[in-house]
Amino acid sequence: AxxxxxxxxxxxxxxxxxxxxxxxxxxxxxxxxxxxxxxxxxxxxxxxxxxxxxxxxxxxxxxxxxxxxxxxxxxxxxxxxxxxxxxHPFSGPINNQQGELVTKAGQTIDDKTLLGMDFYVEGVEGQLK
Structure with a gap:
C-alpha cells in the first residue's frame, strides 16, 4: 500500500x-x-x-x-x-498530545513515568483506550 x-x-x-x-x-x-x-x-x-x-x-x-x-x-x-x-530519547521539552508540557527542557522523563506512560506525545494521531 x-x-x-x-x-x-x-x-x-x-x-x-x-x-x-x-x-x-x-x-x-x-x-x-x-x-x-x-x-x-x-x-x-x-x-x-x-x-x-x-x-x-x-x-x-x-x-x-x-x-x-x-x-x-x-x-x-x-x-x-x-x-x-x-x-536520552525521553529528554524534554516533551509535550503530550494536547500540547501540555510533560517534561521541561533539560529534564528527562523518570522511570516511574515511563512505566506508567499513559499519554501520546504531541504530533501522534490516535487515542488511547
Whole structure:
C-alpha cells in the first residue's frame, strides 16, 4: 500500500520487504544467562533493570534500503549518542498530545513515568483506550 512502518521487538523485514524500515529489537539472552547463573551461584537479588543500547540489550534491526543515506547517518549518530549517554530519547521539552508540557527542557522523563506512560506525545494521531 506504499505505507512504511517501524516494528517493535523483532525484525519483520522478511514479512514486509517494501514496508518495514527497522525495529528496536530486545536481546535478553545474555541477561537471562547472567540471572540464571546468579541463581545457581545463590547470588541473585531482585533489582530494577534498565539496560538498553549501551549494554546491547536493545539494538536496531537492519535499516531498510529505502531509507535515504543522510537519514541512516543521522540514525547511526543518534544511536551512538544514546549508547554514550550523550542523548536520552525521553529528554524534554516533551509535550503530550494536547500540547501540555510533560517534561521541561533539560529534564528527562523518570522511570516511574515511563512505566506508567499513559499519554501520546504531541504530533501522534490516535487515542488511547
Amino acid at each position: 506504499g505505507i512504511f512502518a517501524i516494528g517493535y521487538h523483532s525484525d519483520m523485514s522478511g514479512y514486509g520487504k517494501k514496508a518495514h524500515l527497522t525495529a528496536p529489537v530486545h536481546h535478553w539472552d545474555e541477561f537471562y544467562a547472567e540471572r540464571v547463573q546468579q541463581v545457581l551461584d545463590d547470588k541473585w537479588e531482585s533489582q530494577n533493570v534498565w539496560k538498553g543500547i549501551d549494554a546491547g540489550m536493545t539494538r536496531l534491526a537492519p535499516l531498510s534500503k529505502d531509507i535515504p543515506a543522510n537519514v541512516v547517518a543521522e540514525v547511526e549518530a543518534i544511536k551512538t549518542k544514546i549508547a554514550n549517554g550523550e542523548f
